[in-house]
Amino acid sequence: MDKLNINQHISQQYNSALDDLKTEFLALGGIVEQQIIKAVKSITDVDVDLAAEVMAVEKEVDKREIVLDDLCTQIIARRQPTASDLRLVMAISKATRDLERMGDEANKIAKMAIAISESETLPHGFSELRNLGRQVQDEVNITLTAFARYDVDMALQVVDKDEEIDREYATAMRELITYMMEDPRNISRAMSIIWSLRSLERIGDHAGNISEQVIYLVKGLDIRHKTADEVAEQVSQD
Amino acid sequence: MDKLNINQHISQQYNSALDDLKTEFLALGGIVEQQIIKAVKSITDVDVDLAAEVMAVEKEVDKREIVLDDLCTQIIARRQPTASDLRLVMAISKATRDLERMGDEANKIAKMAIAISESETLPHGFSELRNLGRQVQDEVNITLTAFARYDVDMALQVVDKDEEIDREYATAMRELITYMMEDPRNISRAMSIIWSLRSLERIGDHAGNISEQVIYLVKGLDIRHKTADEVAEQVSQD
Numbered sequence: 085m086d087k088l089n090i091n092q093h094i095s096q097q098y099n100s101a102l103d104d105l106k107t108e109f110l111a112l113g114g115i116v117e118q119q120i121i122k123a124v125k126s127i128t129d130v131d132v133d134l135a136a137e138v139m140a141v142e143k144e145v146d147k148r149e150i151v152l153d154d155l156c157t158q159i160i161a162r163r164q165p166t167a168s169d170l171r172l173v174m175a176i177s178k179a180t181r182d183l184e185r186m187g188d189e190a191n192k193i194a195k196m197a198i199a200i201s202e203s204e205t206l207p208h209g210f211s212e213l214r215n216l217g218r219q220v221q222d223e224v225n226i227t228l229t230a231f232a233r234y235d236v237d238m239a240l241q242v243v244d245k246d247e248e249i250d251r252e253y254a255t256a257m258r259e260l261i262t263y264m265m266e267d268p269r270n271i272s273r274a275m276s277i278i279w280s281l282r283s284l285e286r287i288g289d290h291a292g293n294i295s296e297q298v299i300y301l302v303k304g305l306d307i308r309h310k311t312a313d314e315v316a317e318q319v320s321q322d
Numbered sequence: 323m324d325k326l327n328i329n330q331h332i333s334q335q336y337n338s339a340l341d342d343l344k345t346e347f348l349a350l351g352g353i354v355e356q357q358i359i360k361a362v363k364s365i366t367d368v369d370v371d372l373a374a375e376v377m378a379v380e381k382e383v384d385k386r387e388i389v390l391d392d393l394c395t396q397i398i399a400r401r402q403p404t405a406s407d408l409r410l411v412m413a414i415s416k417a418t419r420d421l422e423r424m425g426d427e428a429n430k431i432a433k434m435a436i437a438i439s440e441s442e443t444l445p446h447g448f449s450e451l452r453n454l455g456r457q458v459q460d461e462v463n464i465t466l467t468a469f470a471r472y473d474v475d476m477a478l479q480v481v482d483k484d485e486e487i488d489r490e491y492a493t494a495m496r497e498l499i500t501y502m503m504e505d506p507r508n509i510s511r512a513m514s515i516i517w518s519l520r521s522l523e524r525i526g527d528h529a530g531n532i533s534e535q536v537i538y539l540v541k542g543l544d545i546r547h548k549t550a551d552e553v554a555e556q557v558s559q560d
Binding site: 143146149150156157160161164166167170171174177178181261264265268269271272275282308309 | 381384387388394395398399402404405408409412415416419499502503506507509510513520546547
């Protein structure tokens with residue numbers, strides 16, 4: 085091989101390492117997305133088998149998180165990426181953690197499904213859970229697509245949506261507290277729904293974090309700790 | 323300058339960049355630690371001024387998080403660290419996020435202090451909050467010292483302690499639910515205490531994450547997703 089070919093060869097290896105990293109990241113995203121969908125269904129259908137299915141995936145998610153992390157460190161150490169490549173590696177390193185946390189929250193919801201199945205009467209709040217669940221699932225789906233396509237507009241949509249989800253969550257929470265006051269014997273059961281709503285809200289937060297990484301990746305902008313309006317303004321100025 | 327001196331000069335610059343990074347990280351740790359202490363005090367003393375003080379620091383924490391993140395990326399891009407130096411940068415990059423989240427949770431506790439101050443009667447659960455608060459503060463303090471000294475034994479202590487905190491949290495939660503059942507008119511107020519307990523438990527989790535980074539840093543071991551016993555065994559095998 086002459087020098088040009090060697091360089092080309094190295095650069096192909098390098099690109100394929102980055103592609104592999106992104107593919108691995110999106111694969112984990114797909115697994116966690118399924119976990120969330122199943123977790124919400126397991127609680128609203130009181131389906132213990134489905135809840136067990138969600139919990140069985142935890143070890144797989146943990147393993148993949150560690151593999152992804154190692155990949156990030158290896159690429160930095162061996163290939164010394166700079167500029168946008170380094171941004172991609174750092175973004176994936178952070179977003180991986182968000183995915184793992186989302187899986188954790190899905191697990192907690194599945195545990196609540198099992199707790200609820202053991203009680204004789206069903207608690208209030210299933211429709212609130214179903215509503216918020218649907219919105220958060222949408223948010224996660226848009227986030228992963230935004231990452232796959234490096235689509236800033238979709239990522240901005242998520243940042244916007246997250247504020248809406250927070251409002252929806254606050255409303256659901258007030259309703260649950262009213263239920264508890266009306267029927268204090270069922271407080272323990274109602275708490276299972278409250279924790280599940282909280283987990284959904286957290287999943288939404290993590291999806292928002294990942295979307296911020298997409299914007300950072302494409303625009304090189306750090307938009308953490310900014311409101312949706314501030315972000316939209318900052319992005320449109322480019 | 324002859325070649326040796328230039329190399330020495332570059333290597334001094336490099337070391338001082340890593341030292342600066344660690345110093346900045348520990349400075350943020352100190353700020354967040356104070357936030358946690360004040361947040362717990364603001365709620366158990368129902369001290370609105372102190373709560374406002376905690377909340378005023380949020381922007382400072384956010385700013386420092388971004389500065390630390392930029393420092394990490396710059397060091398990787400310009401100095402291309404490898405082996406243990408790269409581990410330090412990656413560990414700080416992750417642990418910074420944990421610190422910022424701990425600050426967020428301290429903020430939430432401060433908000434609950436303000437919510438409680440507006441009600442006429444005080445909710446139950448202050449002693450549970452004070453207890454858990456003390457334990458979590460200890461955990462955070464040991465974590466930061468373990469990081470400053472690269473002390474694996476101290477870090478292991480935190481991983482151990484976190485399981486104890488989780489048990490204490492579960493007990494406190496059961497007691498709060500009993501209070502709510504006995505006095506359903508005070509459910510909203512009791513929920514403020516429940517959210518604060520939850521925030522403390524989260525702070526403990528984040529301290530645990532940072533301690534895991536200390537172990538990874540010193541031993542090169544990844545101990546995430548392992549129990550305290552498994553970790554102790556793994557570390558002792560070295």
